[in-house]
Amino acid sequence: MWVNCLDRNIFIKSLYSEVPHLSNAQIKALCISDEGNRVTLGFDMPYYAEFPPQKWLGLG
Known part of the structure; x- marks a missing residue:
């Protein structure tokens, strides 16, 4: 998977x-x-994140 090629993927x-x-x-x-x-x-x-950070939730 492409994300495993990233240095900072957490x-x-x-x-x-x-x-x-x-x-x-x-x-x-x-x-x-x-x-x-x-x-x-x-x-x-x-598609949009399943588990967005709290600060994203109010952005619409």
Whole structure:
């Protein structure tokens, strides 16, 4: 699963009982920093988190 390839995956794993696949996901942002040692991708997940953090609950 793609999430296991991430260095810091604890947060994303905490949102779902099973992290969804990213087939047909559209990349919204790409940031390369730290002289190429860090790559950040922004994308929309296929469905909303099953276990969102408390601060997300009031955002709609």
